[in-house]
Amino acid sequence: MEDCLAKKMEITVSEAEKRTGRNAMNMQETYTAYLIETRAVESQNEGQCSPVDSLWRRYSEFELLRNYLLVTYPHIVVPPLPEKRADFVWHKLSADNMDPDFVERRRIGLENFLLRVASHPVLCRDKIFYSFLTQEGGWKEMVNETGFQLKADSRLKALNATFRVKNPDKRFTELKHYSDELQSVISHLLRVRARVADRLYGVYKVHGNYGRVFSEWSAIEKEMGDGLQSAGHHMDVYAASIDDILEEEEHYADQLKEYLFYAEALRAVCRKHELMQYDLEMAAQDLTSKKQQCEELATGTMRTFSLKGMTSKLFGQETPEQREAKIKVLEEQIQEGEEQLKSKNLEGRDFVKSAWADIERFKEQKNHDLKEALISYAVMQISMCKKGIQVWTNAKECFSKM
Amino acid sequence: DTSLAEANSFSPSLPISPSSMINQYKFEDEPELKDLFITVDDPESHITAIETFITYRVVTKTSRGEFDSCEYEVRRRYQDFLWLKSKLEEAHPTLIIPPLPEKFIMKGMVERFSDEFIETRRKALHKFLNRIADHPTLTFNEDFKIFLTAQAWELSSHKKQGPGLLSRMGQTVRAVASSVRGGVKNRPEMFTEMNDYMETFSHKINVLDKIAHRIYKEEREYFNEMKEYGPIHTLWSASEEDIADSLKGVASCIDKCCKATEKRMAGLSESLLPIIHEYVLYSEILMGVLKRRDQIQSELDSKVDALANKKADKDLFSEEIGKLEDKVECANNALKADWDRWKQNMRYDMRSAFTSVADNNLHYYEECLATWETFLASQTEDHHREEDSEDRP
Numbered sequence: 001m002e003d004c005l006a007k008k009m010e011i012t013v014s015e016a017e018k019r020t021g022r023n024a025m026n027m028q029e030t031y032t033a034y035l036i037e038t039r040a041v042e043s044q045n046e047g048q049c050s051p052v053d054s055l056w057r058r059y060s061e062f063e064l065l066r067n068y069l070l071v072t073y074p075h076i077v078v079p080p081l082p083e084k085r086a087d088f089v090w091h092k093l094s095a096d097n098m099d100p101d102f103v104e105r106r107r108i109g110l111e112n113f114l115l116r117v118a119s120h121p122v123l124c125r126d127k128i129f130y131s132f133l134t135q136e137g138g139w140k141e142m143v144n145e146t147g148f149q150l151k152a153d154s155r156l157k158a159l160n161a162t163f164r165v166k167n168p169d170k171r172f173t174e175l176k177h178y179s180d181e182l183q184s185v186i187s188h189l190l191r192v193r194a195r196v197a198d199r200l201y202g203v204y205k206v207h208g209n210y211g212r213v214f215s216e217w218s219a220i221e222k223e224m225g226d227g228l229q230s231a232g233h234h235m236d237v238y239a240a241s242i243d244d245i246l247e248e249e250e251h252y253a254d255q256l257k258e259y260l261f262y263a264e265a266l267r268a269v270c271r272k273h274e275l276m277q278y279d280l281e282m283a284a285q286d287l288t289s290k291k292q293q294c295e296e297l298a299t300g301t302m303r304t305f306s307l308k309g310m311t312s313k314l315f316g317q318e319t320p321e322q323r324e325a326k327i328k329v330l331e332e333q334i335q336e337g338e339e340q341l342k343s344k345n346l347e348g349r350d351f352v353k354s355a356w357a358d359i360e361r362f363k364e365q366k367n368h369d370l371k372e373a374l375i376s377y378a379v380m381q382i383s384m385c386k387k388g389i390q391v392w393t394n395a396k397e398c399f400s401k402m
Numbered sequence: 403d404t405s406l407a408e409a410n411s412f413s414p415s416l417p418i419s420p421s422s423m424i425n426q427y428k429f430e431d432e433p434e435l436k437d438l439f440i441t442v443d444d445p446e447s448h449i450t451a452i453e454t455f456i457t458y459r460v461v462t463k464t465s466r467g468e469f470d471s472c473e474y475e476v477r478r479r480y481q482d483f484l485w486l487k488s489k490l491e492e493a494h495p496t497l498i499i500p501p502l503p504e505k506f507i508m509k510g511m512v513e514r515f516s517d518e519f520i521e522t523r524r525k526a527l528h529k530f531l532n533r534i535a536d537h538p539t540l541t542f543n544e545d546f547k548i549f550l551t552a553q554a555w556e557l558s559s560h561k562k563q564g565p566g567l568l569s570r571m572g573q574t575v576r577a578v579a580s581s582v583r584g585g586v587k588n589r590p591e592m593f594t595e596m597n598d599y600m601e602t603f604s605h606k607i608n609v610l611d612k613i614a615h616r617i618y619k620e621e622r623e624y625f626n627e628m629k630e631y632g633p634i635h636t637l638w639s640a641s642e643e644d645i646a647d648s649l650k651g652v653a654s655c656i657d658k659c660c661k662a663t664e665k666r667m668a669g670l671s672e673s674l675l676p677i678i679h680e681y682v683l684y685s686e687i688l689m690g691v692l693k694r695r696d697q698i699q700s701e702l703d704s705k706v707d708a709l710a711n712k713k714a715d716k717d718l719f720s721e722e723i724g725k726l727e728d729k730v731e732c733a734n735n736a737l738k739a740d741w742d743r744w745k746q747n748m749r750y751d752m753r754s755a756f757t758s759v760a761d762n763n764l765h766y767y768e769e770c771l772a773t774w775e776t777f778l779a780s781q782t783e784d785h786h787r788e789e790d791s792e793d794r795p
Contacts, residue, residue, distance in 0.1 A: 206616045371781070393764065
């Protein structure tokens with residue numbers, strides 16, 4: 001990763017702004033634009049600060065970039081984008097895309113996406129990616145000119161379609177199974193986490209009700225009044241503390257979400273392998289059947305049933321000239337087929353090799369990131385406990401003075 | 403012996419002010435010498451042709467001379483407790499008789515004879531008897547003694563004596579009537595203050611009751627969700643290699659915190675909810691006591707008015723009025739002393755209940771903190787070990 005783009009260039013998504021404009025159907029729409037700032041990283045000796053370049057991009061442009069990368073580098077586990085719509089929300093967070101908290105978290109997610117791509121040994125060299133960061137006008141046209149949409153295999157999108165592949169690489173089968181499990185378990189975890197957050201919010205907030213009633217009660221008490229009143233204040237502090245705690249936890253949830261979406265990217269690579277293998281097997285099958293046809297025509301025997309054979313039996317045999325012509329066509333096709341099969345085989349092997357290299361890189365990254373995330377979760381819990389101890393120690397002191 | 407500990411949790415009786423030194427009261431100049439220990443336990447179900455009911459074992463240990471024996475064991479049902487309470491109210495209309503648990507819980511979540519209901523009731527009945535035992539006057543009440551010592555058939559026959567249902571109803575009617583009349587003219591300032599205090603207190607304690615139950619409910623729902631949270635991490639660890647241990651560690655931490663939250667819930671349910679509930683009942687009792695005092699006073703006032711208007715049978719009236727004046731003075735003094743005592747108890751009970759709650763929460767957070775800190779230490783340990791092993795050639 002020595003000369004990846006991330007080392008040479010500072011990339012940030014520094015701002016988000018609401019915009020109104022006209023969409024393709026000339027209807028007014030509101031969207032958020034994100035400011036991408038880039039700056040060349042100078043070596044320490046020069047000590048100069050290079051100028052910051054910036055341009056605005058909206059989410060749909062990020063999507064376009066990613067789709068391009070997916071099609072152009074099918075053997076790479078392409079980093080995912082932050083979610084399009086707020087999902088796994090608990091009640092306090094709104095599911096509204098315009099909500100400032102959601103926009104803020106998305107800004108961070110988009111920056112993270114760019115950094116991931118920029119630090120990827122293969123993806124960072126891509127020119128379209130570079131232009132995305134540096135070229136404001138005409139970028140969309142540039143991407144479309146690559147014609148990547150034509151290269152896209154629509155079958156990859158059909159997630160449920162199964163292909164009867166006879167000899168897939170076992171590692172990819174296992175990996176696909178893993179990515180399914182990962183996706184399932186992280187979704188489940190995020191759903192339950194949202195419910196837990198909801199309940200935790202409830203517990204904290206309901207303590208806020210103490211404040212008012214303690215205050216009103218303290219008005220009629222002589223000796224108990226001060227203790228009650230000050231205890232009520234601490235209960236208010238306790239109730240208010242949950243907002244920051246849960247906001248921090250959202251960042252943790254976002255880290256998990258990234259790997260939830262990464263699971264999809266993993267599966268895409270496995271599917272690509274499956275498809276290539278399927279095409280390969282189909283081509284081999286086709287070749288075999290053509291060779292068989294050729295043999296049958298040459299020897300005059302019919303080992304397999306064919307409608308043509310039957311009709312020729314019923315309506316009379318072909319002439320030797322006709323047969324010769326057919327054989328010649330078949331022989332040409334067979335030769336083409338053998339060349340194609342050879343190149344497909346090579347393609348397949350190259351794909352497996354380069355894909356597996358990226359998968360190993362991804363696995364290391366995943367293990368590192370998830371472990372860090374779990375550690376940060378523990379740190380958050382510790383902080384929450386310490387706050388709780390402080391508040392309740394104060395409250396206890398007030399209660400003891402009642 | 404936990405029953406003794408509970409009995410001792412009731413506040414010590416404080417010396418009463420000299421102004422209320424009337425022969426009704428025992429002047430206590432030394433800290434309580436507890437000579438009456440009561441426990442309520444062992445609920446048993448009884449099924450007859452007509453009904454099903456529960457009896458509780460009431461064990462009394464005493465060194466008092468007026469008791470023939472030093473230990474008694476009897477079985478009592480809820481009805482018997484109701485009877486005792488009404489007898490005490492009759493005998494001491496302006497004393498604060500401790501609350502009994504309600505007949506039914508209308509919350510719909512607890513069945514009439516569920517274990518939870520019976521246990522809650524048992525604890526409340528235990529408290530009820532001990533509060534009477536701690537009360538400087540009520541502890542010497544004759545019906546109380548009979549309640550503690552008489553065998554079942556003895557109690558039944560004793561119950562049949564004395565003023566019955568009708569007279570009790572009469573009292574209630576008069577109390578309602580006097581409240582309809584809109585208060586009492588010559589009510590001393592002190593009792594108006596008490597009334598005002600009780601109105602506010604009653605409102606606040608009811609709000610607190612709702613809040614406390616809300617908190618319990620929220621904590622329980624949080625606990626229910628947490629139960630599912632830990633195991634997902636364990637499930638995930640099955641698909642992983644490198645991070646399996648970290649995931650299992652997190653799962654174990656969450657499970658431990660889950661158990662801690664269950665303890666916190668239980669603590670709330672034991673230390674706060676019953677106390678607040680008792681004081682909800684107390685606020686009703688106190689409003690009743692204040693009304694009865696007003697009613698006694700209004701008896702006097704109406705007689706005084708009648709005298710002023712009639713001007714006939716002066717002698718007869720003045721004797722009656724004299725008696726009523728005594729009655730009012732006794733009632734007022736009794737209430738005043740008991741009020742002070744009640745307020746002290748209330749302060750003590752509230753302080754200890756809320757301090758317990760704070761302690762519960764502290765234990766909860768301390769336990770969770772320790773769990774996560776241990777996990778964190780293990781993770782950073784591994785991290786350093788990994789880094790070291792990477793540096794090695």
